[in-house]
Each structure stands twice: as structure tokens, then as C-alpha cells.
Amino acid sequence: MYCSGEISEDEAMAAIEGLRIEMIDGMARIDTGRSVRCGMPEVVLAEGKEPGAFARIMLAQVKASGRCIATRVSPEHIEALQPLLPPEVRLEHREAARAIVLSTGEGPDPRGGTVAILTAGTSDIPVAEEAKLIAEEMGCEVRTAYDVGVAGIHRLFSALRDLIPADVFIVAAGREGTLPAIVAGLVDRPVIGVPVSTGYGYMGAGEAALASMLQACSVLAVVNIDAGFTAGAFAAQIAHGGRRV
Amino acid sequence: MYCSGEISEDEAMAAIEGLRIEMIDGMARIDTGRSVRCGMPEVVLAEGKEPGAFARIMLAQVKASGRCIATRVSPEHIEALQPLLPPEVRLEHREAARAIVLSTGEGPDPRGGTVAILTAGTSDIPVAEEAKLIAEEMGCEVRTAYDVGVAGIHRLFSALRDLIPADVFIVAAGREGTLPAIVAGLVDRPVIGVPVSTGYGYMGAGEAALASMLQACSVLAVVNIDAGFTAGAFAAQIAHGGRRV
Amino acid sequence: MYCSGEISEDEAMAAIEGLRIEMIDGMARIDTGRSVRCGMPEVVLAEGKEPGAFARIMLAQVKASGRCIATRVSPEHIEALQPLLPPEVRLEHREAARAIVLSTGEGPDPRGGTVAILTAGTSDIPVAEEAKLIAEEMGCEVRTAYDVGVAGIHRLFSALRDLIPADVFIVAAGREGTLPAIVAGLVDRPVIGVPVSTGYGYMGAGEAALASMLQACSVLAVVNIDAGFTAGAFAAQIAHGGRRV
Amino acid sequence: MYCSGEISEDEAMAAIEGLRIEMIDGMARIDTGRSVRCGMPEVVLAEGKEPGAFARIMLAQVKASGRCIATRVSPEHIEALQPLLPPEVRLEHREAARAIVLSTGEGPDPRGGTVAILTAGTSDIPVAEEAKLIAEEMGCEVRTAYDVGVAGIHRLFSALRDLIPADVFIVAAGREGTLPAIVAGLVDRPVIGVPVSTGYGYMGAGEAALASMLQACSVLAVVNIDAGFTAGAFAAQIAHGGRRV
Amino acid sequence: MYCSGEISEDEAMAAIEGLRIEMIDGMARIDTGRSVRCGMPEVVLAEGKEPGAFARIMLAQVKASGRCIATRVSPEHIEALQPLLPPEVRLEHREAARAIVLSTGEGPDPRGGTVAILTAGTSDIPVAEEAKLIAEEMGCEVRTAYDVGVAGIHRLFSALRDLIPADVFIVAAGREGTLPAIVAGLVDRPVIGVPVSTGYGYMGAGEAALASMLQACSVLAVVNIDAGFTAGAFAAQIAHGGRRV
Amino acid sequence: MYCSGEISEDEAMAAIEGLRIEMIDGMARIDTGRSVRCGMPEVVLAEGKEPGAFARIMLAQVKASGRCIATRVSPEHIEALQPLLPPEVRLEHREAARAIVLSTGEGPDPRGGTVAILTAGTSDIPVAEEAKLIAEEMGCEVRTAYDVGVAGIHRLFSALRDLIPADVFIVAAGREGTLPAIVAGLVDRPVIGVPVSTGYGYMGAGEAALASMLQACSVLAVVNIDAGFTAGAFAAQIAHGGRRV
Amino acid sequence: MYCSGEISEDEAMAAIEGLRIEMIDGMARIDTGRSVRCGMPEVVLAEGKEPGAFARIMLAQVKASGRCIATRVSPEHIEALQPLLPPEVRLEHREAARAIVLSTGEGPDPRGGTVAILTAGTSDIPVAEEAKLIAEEMGCEVRTAYDVGVAGIHRLFSALRDLIPADVFIVAAGREGTLPAIVAGLVDRPVIGVPVSTGYGYMGAGEAALASMLQACSVLAVVNIDAGFTAGAFAAQIAHGGRRV
Amino acid sequence: MYCSGEISEDEAMAAIEGLRIEMIDGMARIDTGRSVRCGMPEVVLAEGKEPGAFARIMLAQVKASGRCIATRVSPEHIEALQPLLPPEVRLEHREAARAIVLSTGEGPDPRGGTVAILTAGTSDIPVAEEAKLIAEEMGCEVRTAYDVGVAGIHRLFSALRDLIPADVFIVAAGREGTLPAIVAGLVDRPVIGVPVSTGYGYMGAGEAALASMLQACSVLAVVNIDAGFTAGAFAAQIAHGGRRV
Secondary structure: OOOOOOOOHHHHHHHHHHHHHHHHHHHHHHHOOOHHHHHOOEEEEEOOOOOOHHOOEEEEEHHHEEEEEEEOOOOHHHEEEEEOOOOOOOEEEEHHHHHEEEEEOOOOOOOOOOEEEEEOOOHHHHHHHHHHHHHHHHOOEEEEEEEOOOOHHHHHHHHEEEEEEEOOOEEOOOOOOOOHHHHOOOOOOOOOEEEEEOOOOOOOOOOHHHHHOOOOOOOOOOOOOOHHHEEEHHHHHHHHHOOOO | OOOOOOOOOHHHHHHHHHHHHHHHHHHHHHOOOOOHHHHHEEEEOOOOOOHHHHHOOOOOHHHHEEEEEOOOOOHHHHHHHHHOOOOOEEEEHHHEEEEEEEEEOOOOOOOOEEEEEEEOOOOOHHHHHHHHHHHHOOOEEEEEEOOOOOOHHHHHHOOOOHHOOOOOEEEEEEEEEEHHHHHHOOOOOOEEEEOOOOOOOOOOHHHHHHHHHOOOOOOOOOOOOOOOOHHHHHHHHHHHOOOOO | OOOOOOHHHHHHHHHHHHHHHHHHHHHHHHHHHHHHHHHOOOOEOOOOHHHHHHHHHHHHHHHHEEEEEEOOHHHHHHHHHHOOOOOOOOOEEHHHOEEEEEOOOOOOOOOOOEEEEEEEEOHHHHHHHHHHHHHHHOOOOEEEOOOOOOOOOOHHHHHHHHHHOOOOOEEEEEEOOHHHHHHOOOOOEEEEEEEEOOOOOOOOHHHHHHHHHHHHOOOEEEOOOOOOOHHHHHHHHHOOOOOOO | OOEEEEEEHHHHHHHHHHHHHHHHHHHHHHHOOOOHHHHHOOOEEEEOHHHHHHHHHHHHHHHHHHEEEEOOOHHHHHHHHHHHOOOOEEEEEEHHEEEEEEEOOOOOOOOOOOEEEOOOOOOHHHHHHHHHHHHOOOOOOOEOOOOOOOOHHHHHHHHHHHHHHHHHHEEEOOOOHHHHHHHHOOOOOOOOEEEEOOOOOOOOOOOHHHHHHHHHOOOOEEEEOOHHHHHHHHHHHHHOOOOOO | OOOOOOOOOOHHHHHHHHHHHHHHHHHHHOOOOHHHHOOOOOEEEEOOOOOHHHHHHHHHHHHHOEEEEEOOOHHHHHHHHHEEEEEEEEEEEEEHHHHHEOOOOOOOOOOOOEEEEEEOOOHHHHHHHHHHHHHEEEEEEEEEEOEEEEEEEHHHHHHHHHOOOOOOOEEOOOOOOOOHHHHHHHOOOEOOOOOOOOOOOOOOHHHEEEEEEOOOOOOEEEEEOOOHHHHHHHHHHHHHHOOOO | OOOOOOOOOHHHHHHHHHHHHHHHHHHHHHHOOOHHHHHHOOOEEOOOOOOOOOHHHHHHHHHHHOEEEEEEHHHHHHHHHHHOOOOOOEEEHHHHHHHEEEEEEOOOOOOOOOOEEOOOOOHHHHHHHHHHHHHOOOOOOOOOOEOOOOHHHHHHHHHHHHOOOOOOEEEEEEOOOOOOHHHHOOOOOOEEEEEOOOOOOOOOOOOOHHHHHHOOOOOOOOOOOOOHHHHHHHHHHHHHOOOOO | OOOOOOOHHHHHHHHHHHHHHHHHHHHHHHHOOOHHOOOOEEEEEEEOHHHHHHHHHHHHHHHHOOOEEEEOOOHHHHHHHHHHHHHHHHEEEEHHHHHEEEEOOOOOOOOEEEEEEEOOOOOOHHHHHHHHHHHOOOEEEEEOOOOOOOOOOOHHHHHHHHHOOEEEEEEEEEEOOHHHHHHHHHOOOOEEEOOOOOOOOOOOOOOOHHHHHHHHOOOOOOOOOOOOHHHHHHHHHHOOOOOOO | OOOOOOOOOHHHHHHHHHHHHHHHHHHHHHHHHHHHHHOOOEEEEOOOHHHHHHHHHHHHHHHOOOOEEOOOOOOOHHHHHHHHHOOEEEEEHHHHHHHEEEEEEOOOOOOEEEEEEEEEEOOHHHHHHHHEEEEEOOOEEEEEEEOOOOOOHHHHHHHHHHHOOOOOOEEEOOOOOOHHHHHHOOOOOEEEEEEOOOOOOOOOHHHHHHHHOOOOOOOOOEEEOOOHHHHHHHHHHHHHHOOOO
């Protein structure tokens, strides 16, 4: 419909057969938990979920995969969750990232790769910390340099010097969102921009930052406004490089 | 990821097995052409396609499925297509719908069901005609009443009287897009609103009509601005009712 | 004005005469309650109504038609309503749908037809439940499959297998709103997309989902963001098919 | 200002000194051409540039760095450029990518890494070809699978099977822009979404695709609408992985 | 500047002289209070004003002109005001209009003219009542017909019959905002549309209603969303007709 | 639905009966042409209409009602129309208004009332002339003062002095659209703002003017961007005042 | 109205008297031409004006004030103007600025002050040249540094060193519009940002640049998209400083 | 990339050397505090900052530079700060500006220059007071005239008479934001418009004011909505004129 295309019956059958094999060899494993398939942890967005429902989902997740993260967690969410936790489940509260980690066993496997995370201002830190948590959970080393906004460009240079060996850069910035483009003009590794909703006035809820990152002259990819989780997971995928499970 | 869920390995395998069977029984048939699966014709959106590429796609389609429609066709598209057509392919030009139909055999199977199409003004007619063509290609009877805008409400009443036996109503309207909501308040069959880009000024490219249809108090579903094709196909699906292939 | 048209005086008189008869035969019946005319229940949107006024409207409605529904109900609304209810009125609280049903007699007439309702995630469930309530009140059977988001496509296939005999599908999805288009590509019955306001960031209040449903390649009609009521009533109209009152 | 921070004079001096060294060791080299610094070719956006000015810029670039690309090139641009070219400069016209390559010497260094590029429809191909050209110019191997839109999901599966060894995926999609999220749900390598301006009606100039990619549940980064260049260069940076110059 | 124009010195002087005379004869009188100039009451928008500051402004106004209205008043505003009122100032609370009237003397002069006010639903009534208060304060007779929405079109006809002698119609409507255009198609007096912010979802805060009123085929002027005050004052200006002070 | 309401069967019948009488006495007359009902001429928007179709509509209109106007007319529209005109039809081309008038008899009845029309700049004149034409066709006297933009405020004062006896003011303004609010602050008659699409850059297609008119502190009603027709007809309705047909 | 205020009759008269005197002393002089009042040239925006009308306006202006500028001039405008020019009027065509200057006498008075103008890319130059022309016409010295985009930050530093003695900086930038904020972070003189419509895709017509300039952390004021004229005149007002006429 | 440019190695080195010297002579001084570099105070935006973090940042700032301002301060911010303050730090609460000033020594150096600040209404005063505080902290004299909205144009004239010796004007206005353009048409000094978020309805959160200021015919620069700080600092930069530190 409006997107043409056709295929012979033979081809169709072959494709499906291929799919089936592929599923048994590969995708079926996925279904025991996304962490097996993509090397990604299970992550639940707490915001907007009723605390009781949230607690039940978290419990089910940690039982199924041994490890589970929740982001944008409020005190009410934690209160609803805590009494339900069996003794073998450990709850770790990462306040700076507004997140919690439930786990029954060891920490994440160190798959390797290094992710650098920068923020333009101090208000961008919670989003950066969410990205950091996810990248660490995916087995990466993370180095950070916060509050290196454009205002003091020499501070940026000195911060970059420490971070340069990283495989990939995440740069979180609100208001005009300029920093990611500048970093991308200075390093030769992939740079991911995260617009942060810390402005005010015209397009101040992160839209100005999003727009300026999308229009940037330098080479830059972006994620949704405040999407620390996506940035962290995407960066970890890059940092893993050839190091597949 | 942000959308939790887990499933046991057994369940996963069962699901996949089920899928495989389903595919052999059902979806594989799909792949010989969408017209088999959904009772829908192959439709190509000519607009924005380079005439040469357009002609090649159309030829491939009509050879594969014996029947193919193109919408939003310009004279350049037809010129590029005509010399390539083998003698057994018939080209029908539906000017009012800005469409062409290629076919090698009979017309569409009369699957039954009646679709009523109304327009608020005369400028909405091309979109209505596109919907009409698709619904007819899907085997429905179509009745139309054009230019029955709100201005003369008695004209609407008299038009509706003729159309009332229809299984479903399509109402195309530009500018403020009021007519679909009014029709939906008067009949007890499903009414599909099609916003048309015939206004000017503030939100005049169909957005005002879209917004007013989405906000309508009466029960109404909508399709994209100017999307005659979608409206016609959706209406035909409703009109088919129990009459499955 | 700007929409031309004229009609002879004779035609005008005939039309009006026709209208008058139509009104006596048909529309007058309407006025004893919309439920008679369209097979639809009386539904009051509680949100934004002062609790006292809300209670008075509900009472008047249930007395007039014997049955009345309120959606998006807060505890304050119920508190204001409960002391006013005469003994013969039964109040049913559907928490999952954030709705209440007032009735003096039997449940809705089983007019027949089956509506399938799917959601992409768990946050879409309240909107789905509102649609379910309305479709049931209009006499349809409803089957549901919640949380079958794109992430696990095999879960979708297995869910669809159970739902395939349905006359019509409602698919509620927030964030990117992809699921309705995918379902519409797999089944040959009408699919209604309901965008849900469960995202965040750029166009996160349902607009991204609305836009992607309107632009979908597959055949799909949509309703307003979070409009469970409209989706349910529209689906019931389709499911009724030839089964007119 | 509104972004606090201070630093001692000593620290400042050290930072500047560090910067200076860094510049001599590193950034100064940059200035002989971006291709040295970032392993990226010089690329000029022809669109919107006056043909004469465009020709002069291209000549200067190719003389300085031996290789230069122009995207979104019109026949007028090429006409203005051709008479000015000295014999040692070769002009290659990549029509599918709407681009030209000027060079005086060999092709790009094979730095390694594989980039997979998919498109949902045929209209997305020019953007995909622009990405392909850039990635190849940056020394990557590129594999493509075009027109594998959601409609026929098995076609996607069979296409993915061939592409799975890639280091990174670019997925270009217009209209509702669903494909990138689906691919990202199936592979464990980074996926870059490119919204394409091939829709119509509401948010049809690529905005719907952009919004749905940003809201996607699966892990995905995006670039600007139609930004084939950025997607290609970003993907190449990922594909290079540890293979620094 | 970008808007050219020039005038001789003589002309300029004459114009200024004329202005001066005009001012003495006419505009100077204005300055003792707007109510003298335009036959309009002093009106203060309470919303967004600190209660203490609000109370001081109201007191100053009523002392200066003997009569003063405040709209969008909260209980806090009234609490802050009441203890400050001298005995000769009467406070009238118009709850339905969310307004108060302070006065030291008689009610407004009956300047004549009749304003008809309709609303589509019950949620539009507060905005309608604000308009009613202002029109009455400006000396007009006001007739109302509330909740005559499109759903029951015969109810509209019967309401209009009672209102037809009015000099001007105000029609307030939220959601799709259809009613004003329909009324304007039925009467030959000026109709003013007031969009009301009672919808939800896409453009639900009154924008859909505003857009559909601006695009209306029938002859209609509009005011800002929820702007009951402006609608009432504008209608009164029309209703006054030749009856100047 | 979502807008409750009920009515007894008796009331319904009475209302319908009333309606019927009203229709015979009143509305039936309407149907011989809107000019009878509302004192408004038949007006056809030429823009966007195919020239041939346009010509046929115009002919039908002028035959039915003896007088017909077309706005936004291109040379192609006039060329298509001219050969079809019978000798008794006179075509008048109003270039400044981009309009034509077809008539078989006398000019419009002088119903009385005076409309003043101002523009801020010279680019606003075509919209103003369209308003002027309509108001004159509806039997009003029209006085104009063009290019009296804010820049030279004394020019405005001197212009207003000549126009002050008018019953109503139309003020057309592009760019920031300030003039209508200023005029409304100086006169005690109704002022209608017409936003004009003469700006550039941010919201330059009339949206900035529309927004500033809707937000104006002074009492002002607005019509759609460039809607000279609506402004003229609305003003004439006001100017007619008690002078009903 | 909604903005209260009153004033005694005495105060009013005094104010008016003051105004009159002020007018005689000051504003009356204005009326012989804006260039006298504000030290600004008469400027006509050619774009959107019919060539004949444009030519007449230009002639009138140059006769009245001896000097007149037109911006955004097309060849058609110049063709219409040239034959009408009397011998004493000189026409100067500034191609880079898309402008013409008509004059009968000397060039502009050198009032003093220095304006620095930077652009990020080459596509921003026409807007910069328009600003330059206006600032020079207002008697300022102008220094420029074009194409100093962020990419090569050392180029910016070296450019700034030459420009630092300027009284004010204009920085024109399209796409992400970052450069003005960076310059504002480096100099202690006022910096004016001019967004340029040279991007593409999401907010690519200058909106992204506008938004990022408005959100900038550093101290920056902005003008409309592409508004070279406004930037130039505003900068000249600053550069004049104490040097009043 | 997409913004070409190259430079010889020699040039690059020279530029960097120049930069280095410049840094030692100039920029290094910057780093002891922005107040040294730009004559600007350190300003912290309290809004959106956690009170504890806010307090720590303020303390660090005042210790480093002896003087520090916070804007948009809530009582919670002050409560968190007060107990931490050492005796030598003085806290001044400027309620009207919603700001506090911390200082250890004298007030700001009187650098000279006069800034005039006007507001259209009383709701615009907090934004104006924020601008005033900053300009005073930067050593300027500030004169204000509040609530001189368009309604009473003579009040504006009398206010301007007192302010005319100012070097620069800040005009804050909400709703339609007309006042800055009017002031800019009357004075020959730079005028800075500040849109204020005091409207309601369509674009009522300051966007209408922003748009009308950007589109203004008169010469005007603008800052972000509610950006009192930016307006004050920008105005002070202008007022300083030649008076460099």
C-alpha cells in the first residue's frame, strides 16, 4: 500500500524458514530476557506508574532475570517496593541518577569499552547520571566531566584531555544545547547529544537544545529530551565494539 | 527497556512454533501480494516519485498481481508509463481521482457492502474520488453526495436520506472540517472524517480540519490530511463486515 | 459564501418536507435519549466538572434513560454523587477504566459483535479499559491483549492468534505509537489506533504517537489522544455490522 | 552567568598551557584540513549556494585536501563547476546520492569497519545513498537493503540476516518512521535512525518520523530529517572502532 | 523603515494641532476613567496577581471611578480585599462568572441593545457568564441559552427562536468549536465565537476550537481562548449601535 | 456523548413543529440564495479551483441570484469565464481587490451604515480592498485610510479624525499586527482586526499578527489571516444595525 | 481593560501640553523624514511588492529625503525602477546585500562608531551584507569577518583579535546558530545574534538558530530570522553611543 | 563539514600563538571570575536547583568573587542558604526582583551609563526589577516607568519625557507585547524588548509577545521570554559605551 513490493511464493517460504532457524538459534534466547539478547539490562520507567503496580513489575523482573533497574523513581515508588522484597534481592538507590537497582547476584559483567560523559551545567547532571548507570550496567567503564559549559572553553579543553581515550562521548546540555556540537568538532569518536529540559521561555523545555543539536554542523546523533537511559545504552553498544558476548 | 515484560523459554518456543504454523497457514499466502491477504489492491503513491522509477514499479506490480493503482498521478508519470505497457495491460485514467488503474484482467470482485461518501465543498471532491476508487477496487458499492456543506443544512438532510442504507460513511471536509461531526451525530453507522487541505491562513493546510475532527463530540475516527486512499480502504474493510474472502 | 451552491425553491420545500417526515419517523425518537437513536449509552466526562454539578447531571441522566456512564472520575466526584443516589440506582465503579456506571435496570442489550483491544505497554491500559467499558455497554463482546509492544514481536503474533476472529481491533499505544500500524499490516479487519499520552520529551504527550499513526503506511484510522471512549464506541458501531436495532 | 563556576588563576594557567601543548601536538594538525583531524572528508552542501560561489569553494577545497564531496547538487551546480576543473581533478557524479566527488588522487583509505544501511521504502533511497557515499569515503565497507518496510516483516528478517555482521546500522524511513525502532529491537549493534521527508499531510515533511524515532522504546539515536551525510559520518566513526588513524 | 512614508512639515503641524484640539474636546475626557471614554467598565484580571497587590488596585479603581470589576477571582483574592473595603463600597460576588463587582453607587446605565449568548456545553458556561456580566455592566440586556450543542440540532433551533431579536450573538464552544459557525449560518446578525479550553488531547486547550472558528465558512469573528471579557465588551459595542453616550 | 442532555418527547415535537413553521416563514426563503437570507452576496473563492469548474460555478450563481462575486481571482480564471458569459451578464474586474463581480442588474441596495477600513502598510491593501468590496456589495458606505502604520502615530490620529463617524472599523495589519489594538484603544466603536501574511521569518506568514491581535489588551475581534471577505461581511452586519431588510 | 489605570484631568492636560511642546521641539522634526529623527535611512522592503508600486514608492522617498534604500530587491524591481529615475538620482546596486541605494547627494554623514559583523558560514553573508549596508548608511565604520564558524575555533579567535575594538558585534548564523553565544562569551561589548534561514529539516528555516540564541547562557539579544536590516540599524544605534546628532 | 574552510599550517600556528598571548594578557584574567572579564556579576538561576546544592554553589561563588546574585529565588532556597553564611557575607533580599545578593564588600563600582526600564502592565514588574538589579550591579544608573501600557498613550509620552536622557531602553511587555515597538518608534536610542509570560489562551505564555517583537517594523532587539537578567546585562553593556574597565 503506498509502499509497493512483491516477492515470489518461493522466496517467501525461504525467508520464513530462515526466520524460524534464526529464531531457534538466536532470537529464542532473547526471550528469557532482553539482557541475554542485547546485553542490556531490564529497565522500568517508574514515572507515571502507580507505586503498587510498579512494585509488582519490578519484583517479577528481578525474579526473572536477576537484575532490574528503575529510572525516575519517587520516594513513593521505593516505599511501595521495599516491604515486598525477599531477602535475597538487594536494592541499591542511586540518588544522583534518580534510579534504583534490584539484583540477586553479582554486578554486571565487565564487557569493556569506555564511555565519556560531559554536561554543560549542573542541572544536566541527573540525566548524565542516568546514562552513566546504564552504561555501567552494560559493563562499560564510565568517565565523567560535569559543568564544562561553553562559558569557560578552556575548562572544556582540559576536561577533554582526560577523556580522550574514550570510545564514545555522551554530552548532555539544556538551554541552547551547544556543547555537544563543540565536542563533536574536537574529537574523532562518536558524540551523542542529549537535550535536557532545563531552559525556560521560548522552547525552553529542551526543544531549543534538541533543535540546535539536530541542526549542528558537526557530526552528532541525538536522543529524546532527558533520555539518559537511551544515551547510555546506545553509547554502551558503541563502546562494546567488537566485544560481542 | 522502559517497557518491561518477560516470558519463560517454554512460552517463547510455543509462541514461535505457533507463529510458524500461522505463517504457513496464513501469512505465507500474504506474500504473493497484499491483495490476497487483505483484499486490498496494490497502490502506489506517484507524488514525489521520479517518473521513470514510477513506471518501472507500476509495471512490476501489475505483472505480479494483475492489477495496480497509482494515486496523485501527474501527466509526466503517465507519459513515462504509457510507452512501456505491454498490450495485455489496460490503463484507465480516473481524472477526478487523480489516479490510474493498470489491469490485465477483470475488474475487482464484488465482495459487497456499501460505502457512502460525502464532501462539504467542491474542492474536497478529488480526495473523495480517491476514496471512492479504492473502495470500488475493494469490491464495494459506493454512493456519493458532494458539496453538502453545513451552510445549507437541509441539503445535508436530503442527501443523508438517500445514503442511509450505507454500511459506513466517509466525510471529506476542508477549512473548519465540521461536516463529519454533524453527520456522525445523525447516523448510527461508523463515520470516517477526512481532513482536506483546502483552507488558507491559520492552520489552513488541513490542520484545523484535523484538529476539529479529533476533538469532535460525536463518535468519529479520522485519517491523515488528504488521505483518500486510507479512508476508502478502511471504509471497505468495515463494509465487508462478515463477508470475508 | 466561499462555498457556492443554490437550489430552487421547489427543491428546498421538498427537502424540508422530507426532513419533517424523517423527523417524525426518526429523529423525534432520538430525543428521548441518544441511546435510542445510536445504540449508544449516555456518557459524561467527569474531568473538569465541579463535583456538585457533576452529581446533578449524572442523576438527571440516569433518571431519564435508566443508565449512565461517567469517565475520568476522581474520588471527589464519587463522593459528591453517592449521597444523592436513590435506592433504585446502582453505582458500579470500574477502577481500571477510571469510570463509573449508574443504572436502574439490567445491563446493556447484547447486540453482538466482537471487539479486540490491544495495548503496547502497561501504561496504555486505562485508556484501553475505557474503550472496553463503552464497547461492552454497547452490547459487544470484548477480548483484550495488553502489553504486547513491539519489543517482543512473537508475543504480538501469539496474542493476535487469539483475537483474530474479532470484527474490529482497537490498538492503544503511547510514545512512538508503532503498534497499531503493525497490527494493521497483519490483519484484514479494521484497526483503530488510539494515541496515549505516556511518552516524555519531544511530542511526548501523545503527539508523536498521533503523528506516526496518521502517517502509517498500513490502513488505519485514529481517534484523539487518550480517547478511549471514542475508540470503544466507534469499534462497537463497526462490530454491530448489519445487526441494527 | 546563570551557569556558575570558578577556577583559581593557577588552574587556569595550567589549563591554558595544557591546551597549548595539546594544540601543537594535536589540534594544529587539524587545521590542515578536517580530513586529517577526524578522518572525515570535506563535504559541501550545494543546496542553497549560488552555482558560481559553489564552484569556487569546491575548487579551493579539492586543491587543499585532494578530495572533496558535494551533496544535494543540481545540474546548475555541475555546469558551473565543470569548466573550471583543472585536468588533474576527477569529477565523479553519484546520481543516486545527488552528490559529486572531486579528487586528484586515489580513493579513500580503507580504514575498515562495516556499515549496514536499510530503507523502509524506495523514496528513502537518495538519503540512504548519501549516507553510503560518506561512509565509503571514510573507508568503510557498506552493505544495503532497500525497501524492506514494515509491511512485509519477513522481508525485513531475511534482509537483516545478510547484514547482521555489520558494526552499525543506518535505517532511513519517512512517513511514520517505524522501521528503525523495529530493527533496533532485533539487533544488538547501534542503530541510527534517519527521518526522511517523504510523507504528506500532518507532520508529513519528516516530523512524524523524527518524533516517532525520538520516542522509540528501543535504543536508537537519530539525526536531522534527510541528513544522510550526518548518518553516514556518524556510522563510520562507530565502525572505525579501535582502528584509529 | 521597511514601511515607508513621509509628510510635509506643514501637514505634520496641522495634524498635531488637530490632535491637540481633538484631545481637549474628546480624549482628555477619557483620562478620568476609561468608562467615560468607551462606555466600558474598569476591569482587572485577578488571575496571576498577588492578592495584596490585587486588593490595592481594586480599591484605587473603585475610588476613582465608582465601579470596578475583577475577573478570574480566587477566594484568596476576595479574602485579601474584604477587610480593606470602606463601608460605602459594595462587593457583589458573581460566582458563575468567577468575578466580583465593587461599586459605590447605582448599577450601570441602561444604554440599550440586546446581546444573545449561547454555549455548546455546560463547561463553557463560566466563560459565557463572564461575557454576560461585562455586557450587562455596559448597559445591555442579555439573553442566554446554554448547552445547545450540535448533538441536538433541534434544541438549537428552538433556542435561536427565542434569541432572534438580539442585536448580536456570542457563542462559546470548546473541543471542536463548531457551534458558532452553525449559528452564523442561521442568523443575519453578527456572531462572535469564543473558543473555550475544555477539550483534551490534540490541541485540546482551545486551539482546535480557535482554528475551526477562524477557518469557518460562515461569517464569524473570534476572540482569544476563554476571553469572555473581550467577547462581552465587543458585543456590547455592537449592541449599542447608534446609541452613543 | 460527553455532552449530556435530554428532553421530553413533547418538548421535542414542539420544537420540531416550531422549526417547521420557522422554516416555511423564514428559512425556505433562504434557499433561493443566501443574499435573501443574510443580506449577503454569493461569493466564490477562486483560489485553488480549476478554471473551468470555476467558470461553471460562477455562471450558475449569477443566473440564480443575479449577482455573484469571486475573490482571489487569477488571469486564468477570468480567461475561462469570459467566453461563457451571456450578454446580459456584466463582469467588473476589481484589480486592487483581486476580485470580479458578475451581475445582471443594478448594483447592491444601499442598506446604510458606514464601515471604516485602515491598513498599517501598503502591502495590506489588497486584503483591505477585498473587505471594502464585500461591505459595499452589502450596501454599506466605506471610507478608507491606508498605510497609517504605527511608525507615524500622528498620521493615525489625523486619519481617525476623518473616520470617526463610522459604525465599525476594520484594521488590516501584517508583521506584528499592532495597529488594530491601538485603534481599539482610541475609538468606542467595534474594531475588527485582520492579520495579513506580509511578514517574514518567525511566524511571519501572519501568525505573529494573529497572535498579537488575540492577546490584545484592548477590545478587539479577529478573523482568519488574509480574510478580507469575512471582515467585510462581518463589518457590514454590524453597520446594518437596526436596518434589517 | 484588564490593565487598569487612571489619571486626574489635570495630569492629563499637563501630559498633553508636554506632548505638544515635545512635538514642536522634537517630534515635528521627525515628520520631515525618519532619517532626521532617528538618524536612520528610509528603507523599503522590495520583496512582496509589485514592481510598479515599488518603483513609485522609491521615487517618492528619494525625492522627499534625498536618499533611500531598498532591500531584497529582484531584477524585476530594478527593471521597473530604472526608466523612471530622473538624472539627478544615482542608483547603486549592492549585489552582495541584495539591495539598492538611491541618492541625490552625498553619502551618509560619518557619525562614528564601529560595528563588527561575523558570519558562521558563507550562506549567512547576504544577511550580513544587508546589516553592513544599513550600518554604513547610518554613518558607522564596519569591519567584517565571514565564515568563522565554530568548526575551527582558532579561526574565530584570530578574527576576534582584529575586531575587538568594535563598539558592538553582529553575528549571523544559520542551522544551529551557535556562534553568537560563543562570541558573547568572549567579548565584553554587546553582541546581536541574527538567525539565518540556511538549515534544512527540523526547524531548519532559521527557527533552530532563533531558539538556541534566545536560550543562550551568555548575554545576547536577537532579531528576527534573516533580519539584517534590523541588526544593522540596532547596532548603529549602539555604536553612535553619546554621539547624538 | 558542510561548512568548508581550510588554512595553512603556518597560519594556524600564528593564530594559536596569538591566542596564547591574548590568553595571558587577557583571558587568563577572566578565569578569576567573570566579573573581571566582562564587568558582569556572577548570577545563579535558583529556579530548578535543589536548595542544598543551590546554597553550596552560592557560597563558593561569593567566596571566590566577593559578590554573587541569585534570581528566581524561592523561600526554600533562602532557608537553605542562611544558616551556612559566614558573618562577613551580607545577604540582601530584593523581593520585587525575586532575587538575592550576597556580598562581602562594597556595592558595585559605578561604571556609569543610564538604563531606562518601562513595563506595559503591573504584571511585568518582576521581570523589569530583575533587569534593574543586574544593570545596577553592573554599575549603571537605572530609571523606571512601570505600567505605561498602550491604553493610555499620553501616559507613555509623559513617561518617556523623563527617561529620554537614558543611553538605552528596556521595555517589558506581556500579552501582545506592543509597547517595545512603539517606544522604538519614538526614541533614537537602542530599545530592548522583553516578552513576559503574562497572557493566557493562544500563545499566551509569552510567545505572542515574542513574535510581535520579532516582527516589529521599528528597530528592536529581543531576549528570551521573562529573561530580565539578559536584558539588564545587555543594556548595561550598551550603557557602558566607551567606559571600559
